[in-house]
Amino acid sequence: DGGITQSPKYLFRKEGQNVTLSCEQNLNHDAMYWYRQDPGQGLRLIYYSQIVNDFQKGDIAEGYSVSREKKESFPLTVTSAQKNPTAFYLCASSIYGNYGYTFGSGTRLTVV
Amino acid sequence: DQQVKQNSPSLSVQEGRISILNCDYTNSMFDYFLWYKKYPAEGPTFLISISSIKDKNEDGRFTVFLNKSAKHLSLHIVPSQPGDSAVYFCAASASYGGSQGNLIFGKGTKLSVKP
Numbered sequence: 001d002g003g004i005t006q007s008p009k010y011l012f013r014k015e016g017q018n019v020t021l022s023c024e025q026n027l028n029h030d031a032m033y034w035y036r037q038d039p040g041q042g043l044r045l046i047y048y049s050q051i052v053n054d055f056q057k058g059d060i061a062e063g064y065s066v067s068r069e070k071k072e073s074f075p076l077t078v079t080s081a082q083k084n085p086t087a088f089y090l091c092a093s094s095i096y097g098n099y100g101y102t103f104g105s106g107t108r109l110t111v112v
Numbered sequence: 113d114q115q116v117k118q119n120s121p122s123l124s125v126q127e128g129r130i131s132i133l134n135c136d137y138t139n140s141m142f143d144y145f146l147w148y149k150k151y152p153a154e155g156p157t158f159l160i161s162i163s164s165i166k167d168k169n170e171d172g173r174f175t176v177f178l179n180k181s182a183k184h185l186s187l188h189i190v191p192s193q194p195g196d197s198a199v200y201f202c203a204a205s206a207s208y209g210g211s212q213g214n215l216i217f218g219k220g221t222k223l224s225v226k227p
Binding site: 004006009033035040041042043044045048058088090092100101102103104105106108 | 118121146148153154155156157158161201214215216217218219220
């Protein structure tokens with residue numbers, strides 16, 4: 001079955017440590033996205049990539065980094081520079097120019 | 113500045129009645145609108161969409177209405193069922209511009225359908 005997989009579902013890290021969230025899709029989608037959800041804040045775009053080896057900053061990119069070395073994979077690194085990293089992170093993918101996103105099931109990151 | 117606004121954080125409706133969720137937008141370049149449904153600790157799932165060339169799109173119990181002059185859209189669920197209880201996100205996109213294809217989401221409305 002085609003889909004988009006985020007792992008792990010829950011992640012705990014100590015303050016000051018970098019952490020990488022995984023996102024893999026086998027839908028052959030060109031574009032991939034990372035969103036962050038906080039209570040009462042909706043979904044805010046962190047980074048997006050429309051093609052391999054290229055990515056763009058979203059609205060809240062500070063403290064995050066990404067790579068897009070393969071079409072199927074778009075990992076997100078939450079660095080120690082991110083001031084409020086505790087949140088629910090969602091990865092999505094779509095065919096370029098098509099607005100129908102497919103979302104993963106999310107990763108809840110808690111930094112203590 | 114919020115380009116997509118869902119001004120009602122929550123809505124409570126009796127089972128069998130109509131649920132109406134509202135969404136306003138400010139960017140006149142938006143030409144495609146979508147509604148997503150989200151359960152806790154899960155990713156959003158696509159519900160229904162509408163292009164700016166239409167003013168209504170229907171899919172079973174779900175109907176989306178678009179009023180371009182008012183920059184307003186609404187999602188109607190008839191009849192509402194307890195399983196419809198979730199957070200509903202309105203999203204918009206523009207065909208042109210550097211961020212084409214990127215969806216801008218509202219903050220969501222939590223719908224509770226009571227038996």
